[in-house]
Amino acid sequence: MDRPYLRMLFRPQVKEPTLITGLPGFGNIGKIVANLLIKFSQAELFAELYSPSFPDIVIVDKGGVCRLPRYEFYAPKSGRNIIILTGDVQPPLDDIPAHYEVCGMVLDLMDEFGCKYIITIGGIPSSQPVKEVYVAATKPEIAVDYMEKGAIIYGGGRIMGASGLLLGLAKRRGMEGACILGSTMGLTADRESAFQVFKFLTKILEPMQEEV
Amino acid sequence: MDRPYLRMLFRPQVKEPTLITGLPGFGNIGKIVANLLIKFSQAELFAELYSPSFPDIVIVDKGGVCRLPRYEFYAPKSGRNIIILTGDVQPPLDDIPAHYEVCGMVLDLMDEFGCKYIITIGGIPSSQPVKEVYVAATKPEIAVDYMEKGAIIYGGGRIMGASGLLLGLAKRRGMEGACILGSTMGLTADRESAFQVFKFLTKILEPMQEEV
Amino acid sequence: MDRPYLRMLFRPQVKEPTLITGLPGFGNIGKIVANLLIKFSQAELFAELYSPSFPDIVIVDKGGVCRLPRYEFYAPKSGRNIIILTGDVQPPLDDIPAHYEVCGMVLDLMDEFGCKYIITIGGIPSSQPVKEVYVAATKPEIAVDYMEKGAIIYGGGRIMGASGLLLGLAKRRGMEGACILGSTMGLTADRESAFQVFKFLTKILEPMQEEV
Amino acid sequence: MDRPYLRMLFRPQVKEPTLITGLPGFGNIGKIVANLLIKFSQAELFAELYSPSFPDIVIVDKGGVCRLPRYEFYAPKSGRNIIILTGDVQPPLDDIPAHYEVCGMVLDLMDEFGCKYIITIGGIPSSQPVKEVYVAATKPEIAVDYMEKGAIIYGGGRIMGASGLLLGLAKRRGMEGACILGSTMGLTADRESAFQVFKFLTKILEPMQEEV
Structure with a gap:
């Protein structure tokens, strides 16, 4: 394996789905939210992405059986028209071109499904115990819409890692979307902040699915 | 995106322009000077450079709208025959070949415009509160000329990062030019030293433009 | 040398051999076990692998004669149908794609010999002085079999470095096998834990060879 | 510049020369010895090697004139049949494949001149103030020969950086040679140890040149 490699298990019945991504990161918020969404939408694993930069x-x-680290793509059996991306790891901090390459492959796959909207989930450090939900978006209308639904605009900063990069690369391809960030004080898994983000995400997804 | 990528917004009316570069770095002097120059010469953004090593x-x-980090090229609407390069970031310290590649692309673009002279702006650490302006150049005549205009020759040292590398690569291509360095005590933005450098740069640019 | 390079000294008389790997690592357990196995099975060096990422x-x-670092492949003159891999080094932690490439070359060579079973040996940190032998495997049956022979199932964790990666990549190619891990308290060579692992490995290898 | 690049200034009159290398490193011994040798043999710069990994x-x-970092090759105007390699820098520790590539280019150039013997100069850390000269070689005969001339055999260890890698790669190409190491206590330039090594090197070079 000298390049990232995609293994398709089956082809899900989605049409122009919304991509929702939650990868390991600060407070592990992205991954916790993705796991909640997979559980509540009864989503099934349909593709795996491996990379020599993982x-x-x-x-x-728990049974002692091993496998390589990977990104995983899930789709609900029925109901919501979404794809969920989660994974075991992110590419290491010191191999940035590898991170661009892996994110590019994720978006290539989304192109195949006609995906035009992406929501990335992550965490941001905070010195306050209050759990807030922040948003940054590919265009002002989306930022304002999410703000009206209860998020705080994350203005004048930077978003690190896959949550930011996937959204930035998606924008450059003409896709729209947003990054939803849960504030968290610690480096350990923050289930409380993740649950706040999950509730907000549900609020965002409901009207989108009704429109379809 | 697996290689650096240039996005042209429009083609500026310049002929054999002088390139002036100010990227983030020590004391943020390069970027502050570039921003002052963009403002005072009413320059417009005409090209963006993206890289998978950024x-x-x-x-x-501030409105919550996101974009990928990039280098930006500006040209004045009228007046000075210059191109200004600034940016959000530099390639990371541990990916040096990426830095050579990005600097090479900057100089390729300058070749297209017939650029033969480059001035790079940066900062150098100093333990003294006095703000001095230093110069290193591609040939002795330029170093002496700048010295006569008030700069101190930066002799017997090394210049790190884009300020040095762009000038060194430009010299290897047969271009001439200089690096102007503002001394600064701290790692935070040093507006005072940057303003000293900006005043000196203005003194350098005036006769050059009259000659044209 | 711009890519890993394999130097064959002679072609050993093995048929569908079991690969046993012991490379430098935590407690140096892998390398000590490999050296014991080479000695007790009177194995001979038949191939060397060099890499520009070593x-x-x-x-x-001891005589002052130098050579490049390498991986070494050994096969017994007669008796056991095994190949032993050991080496001076592992690829550095910050060049992961190089590690995937080197492990891929090891498995390519094993494919040539018809190898279908791999046992990797390593160490895992422990805060207890008791020396235990742990196992993770490519499928539940193997994990249970090793457990019945005295190993503890290493469940719900991660295995770092060549011991894990070789097994994970082997599994993706359809090979079966296990990773045997000796617990150790320190970073220095732990001969006691290595000897525990060696005894367990002997127990595993005996029936395998009788079957042949 | 996306690959190392060799710039020939002129073609020196050497035939099957001995290569002597002294690059920056521990105690700066290699570079000091190379500079002494260049001075005493009145050698001239005939080639420069640039690399995007420097x-x-x-x-x-001192006059404020800048240039890119490089490796430099020198040959005496007359007299000794040697080539001397020195330089401003070594490739960074975290880009090992780049180091293999640069060393490979050095040896490619030596192949062109028919060079079959290489002496690399470096420093090794020591906790004792006594300055010793150590040797490691491509074959036992050379190690013993140098020992008889006063060096201590450097047995059972590792040699890091260009001094070791150049010799190891040269050996793999069928060249012979040795690494001469001066012991030094500090990280600053150690002129005393370097002078010991220079005296020993002179003793080694004299009979070699008489034989020619």
Whole structure:
């Protein structure tokens, strides 16, 4: 394996779906929200992405069975017209071109499904115990819309890692979308902040699905 | 995106222009000077350079709208025959070949405009509160000329980052030019030193433009 | 040398051999076990693997003679149908794609010999002085079999470095096998834990060879 | 510049010369010895090697004139049949494949001149103030020969950086040679140890040149 590699398990019945991404990161908020969404929408794993830039480790399950680290794509059996991306890892901080390459492959796959809207989920550090939900978007209308639904505009800053990069690359391809960030004080998993974000995400997804 | 990528917005009316570069760095002097020059010469953004070696982040403006980090090229609407390069970031310290590649693309673009002279702006650490302006050049005549206009020759040292590398690569292509360095005590933005450099730069640019 | 490079000294008489790998790592357990196995099975060096991602050093023997660092493949003159992989080094932590490439070349060579089973040996950190032997495997049956022979299932964790990656990549190619891990308290060579692992490995290898 | 690049200034009159390398490193011993040898043998610069893996800096001379960092090849106007390699820098520690590539280009150039013997000069850390000269070689005969001339055999260790890698790669190409190491206590330039090494090197070079 000298390049990222996509393994399709089956082709889900989605049409111009919304992509929702939650990868490991600050407070592990992205991954927790993705897991909640997979559970509540009864989504099934339909594709795996492997990369020689992912850490040189294996993940071992409770029964002692190992596998390479990967990104995973899920789609609900029925109902919501979404695709959920989660994973074991992110590419390491010191191999940035690898991160651009992996994010590019994710968006290539989304192109195949006609995906035009992306919501990335992440966490941002905060020194306050209050849990807030922040938003940044590809255009002002989306930022304002999310603000009216209860998020705070994350203005004048930077968003690091996959949450930011996926959205930035998607924008350059002509896609629209937003990054939803849960504030968190610690580096350990923050379930409370993740649940706030999950509730907000549900509020965002409902009218979108009704429109379809 | 697996290689640096140039996006032209329009083709500026310049002929054998002088390139002036001010990127983020020590004391943020380069970027502050570039911004002052853009403002005072009413320059417009005409090209953007993206790279998979730039940090995997997005820049978010005050309205919550995000974009990928980039280098930006500006040209004045009228008046001075210059191009100004600034940007959000520099390639990371641990990906040097990426830095050579990005600087090479900047100089390729300058070749297209017939640019033969480059002035790079940066900062150098100093333990003294006095703000001095230093110069290093591609040939002795330029170093002496700048010295006569008030700069101190920066002799027997090294210049790190884009300010040095752009000038060194430009010299290898047969271009001439200089690096102007403002001394600064701190790692935070040093507006005072940047303003000293800006005044000196104005003194350098005036006769050059009269000659044209 | 711009890519990994394999140097064959001779072609060993093995048929569908089991690969056993022990490379430098935590407690140096992998390498110590590999060396014990080479000694007790009177195995001979038959191939060397060099890589431009191995550290830029030379190894000097007691007589002052130097050579590049390498992976080494050994096969017993007679008796056990195994191949043993050991080496001076592992690729550095910050060049993960290089690690995938080197492991891929090891498995390519094993494909040539018809190898379908791999046992990787490593160490895992422990805060207890008791020396235990842990196992993770490519499928539940193997994990259970090793457990019945005395190992503890290493469940719900991650295995770092070559021990994990070789097994994960082997599994993706359809090979089966296991990783045997000796628990160790320190970063220095732990001969006691290595000997525990060696005894367990012998127990595993005996029936396999009788079956042949 | 996306690959290392060799610039020939003129073609020196050498035939099967001995290559002597002294690059920056521990105690700066290699570079000091190379500079002494260049001075005493009145050697002239005949080739420059540039690389996009060398640090992204420019070197500024006392007159304020800058140039890119490089490796430099010197040959004496007359007399000794040697080539001397020195330089401003070494490739960074975290880009090992770049180091293999640059060393490979050095040896390619030596192949053109029919060079079959290489002596690399470096420093090794020592906790003792006594200055010793150590040797490691491509074969036992050379190690013993140098030992009889006063060096201590550097047995059972590792040699890091260009001194080791150049010798190891040269050996793999069928060249012979040795690495001469001066012991030094500090990280600052150690002129005393370098002078010990220079005296020893002179003793080694004299009979070699008489044989020619």
